[in-house]
Amino acid sequence: MTGKPSIAIVGAGSLATFLAVALHNAGFPITEIIARDSPRSRQRARALAAKVGAQTVTAHSAALDAILLWLCVPDREIRGAASVLSDHLVAHALLQQKVIARFALHSSGALSSRELDPLRKAGAAVASVHPLMTFVAGAHPSEHPSMTGVPFAIEGDDEATRVARRIVRALGGESFSLPAARKAAYHAWATMTSPLLLAFLVTLEEAARAAGLTRQDARHKSLPIIRQTLANYSRVGPAHSFSGPLVRGDAETVAKHLAVLKKHPGAREVYVALARAAMRDLPVKNQDELKQLLRAL
Numbered sequence: 001m002t003g004k005p006s007i008a009i010v011g012a013g014s015l016a017t018f019l020a021v022a023l024h025n026a027g028f029p030i031t032e033i034i035a036r037d038s039p040r041s042r043q044r045a046r047a048l049a050a051k052v053g054a055q056t057v058t059a060h061s062a063a064l065d066a067i068l069l070w071l072c073v074p075d076r077e078i079r080g081a082a083s084v085l086s087d088h089l090v091a092h093a094l095l096q097q098k099v100i101a102r103f104a105l106h107s108s109g110a111l112s113s114r115e116l117d118p119l120r121k122a123g124a125a126v127a128s129v130h131p132l133m134t135f136v137a138g139a140h141p142s143e144h145p146s147m148t149g150v151p152f153a154i155e156g157d158d159e160a161t162r163v164a165r166r167i168v169r170a171l172g173g174e175s176f177s178l179p180a181a182r183k184a185a186y187h188a189w190a191t192m193t194s195p196l197l198l199a200f201l202v203t204l205e206e207a208a209r210a211a212g213l214t215r216q217d218a219r220h221k222s223l224p225i226i227r228q229t230l231a232n233y234s235r236v237g238p239a240h241s242f243s244g245p246l247v248r249g250d251a252e253t254v255a256k257h258l259a260v261l262k263k264h265p266g267a268r269e270v271y272v273a274l275a276r277a278a279m280r281d282l283p284v285k286n287q288d289e290l291k292q293l294l295r296a297l
Contacts, residue, residue: 004026004027004028004029004170005028005066005067005068005102005103005163005167006028006029006030006031006065006066006067006068007023007028007029007030007031007066007067007068007069007070008030008031008032008033008034008054008062008064008065008066008068008069008070008101009023009030009032009033009034009048009054009070009072010034010059010069010070010071010072010073010081010085011034011035011071011072011073012033012035012041012044012045012047012048013044013072013073013137014135014136014137015072015107015135016033016048016072016073017044017048017135018135018144018145019070019072019107020033020048020051020052020054021048021051021052021144022144022147022171023052023167023171024051024052024053026170026171027170028167028170029066030052030053030054031054031055031063031065031066032049032054032055032056032057032062032063032064032066033045033046033048033049033052033054033055033056033057034057034058034059034062034085035056035057035058036058037058037060042056042058059081059084059085059088060088062085062088063092064085064088064089064092064101065092066101067101067102067103068101068102068103068104068105068163069085069101069103069104069105069119069124070104070105070106070107070129071104071105071106071107071116072106072107073106075108075110075111078106078108078111078115078116079115079116079117079118082104082106082115082116082117082118082119083118085104085118085119086118086119086121086122089101089119089122089123089124090122101119101124102123102124102125103124103125103126103127103159103160103163104116104119104120104124104125104126104127104160105126105127105128105129105156105160105164106126106128106129107128107129107130107131108128108130109130109132109153109183109186109187109190110183110184110187111128111183112128112155112156112180112183113126113127113128113155113156113157113160113180114180115128116128116156120157124160125156125157125158125159125160125163126156126157126160127154127155127156127157127160127161127163127164128153128154128155128156128183129152129153129154129164129167129168129175130152130153130154130186130187130190131147131150131151131152131173132150132151132152132153132190132193133145133147133150134194134195146172147171147172147173148172148173149172149173149174150171150172150173150174151173151174151175151176152164152168152173152174152175152176153175153176153178153183153186154168154175154176154177154178155177155178155179155180155183161177200270201219201222201226203266203267203270204218204222204267205218205219206264206266206267207261207264207267207271208221208222209264210260210261210263210264210267229241238281238282239282239283242278242282242283245257246275246278246279246282246284246285246290247282247283247284247285248285248286249284249285249286249287249289249290250286251286251289251290251293254275254290254293255293257271258271258272258293258297272294272297275290275294276294279291
């Protein structure tokens, strides 16, 4: 297939909104925003459709005349949506004596392209295409992440993956192949890169309370060292970015930390887990004494 295929977006949430706008800005025609038949879903779909020059429809009223369907719905809804769309796709195809939607994609990080089997049986080549990026509701357009350099994990039918790679390239992203059997492990890693990183940052705020800081102060005062740590990690890797009492093997200071965090057990639990991880994978001195200290907990 040459040129930029027309695309129908299924869903109108955070990911659907960002992808539809990014695709539209990259020159892909967006034909329809397919939403649930509820007032809130239709309202969000209308707002998104206005941004990209598309029609607002439901699965039952959709023309399904786009070359590609891109499902951006929660994981638990993908197979059901694919089933409903496949029924209508078959009906449209019989009426027009041709296959309309040739490709179907979904963007689940954990689930394989097999979730789209109903659409595969209806004649579409299918693939899963997951951007390793965070999309949050209510973000201002100026705060939307750039797609430049964003990795997209792709697996599925050969023809669909080829089309997906061309789309990712047009968005400025970078695609890589991911076997279906590794998707759960991939998504566990992806979850640690942002959602659980935020869980760690919230735990930092709890630890800062032990030092008398408010959560707002903790966020403000932590950001410079966090940014520098990430810059060091990117430039020289984890081992050469590692600093503090563990790299020095300072068991006495670590013991003081653990003592003061007794009143903040959530932060203490995370501290201990990360200290043990550091001893496994980073250059920690005086490991015998530190391990004994941590085992005593």
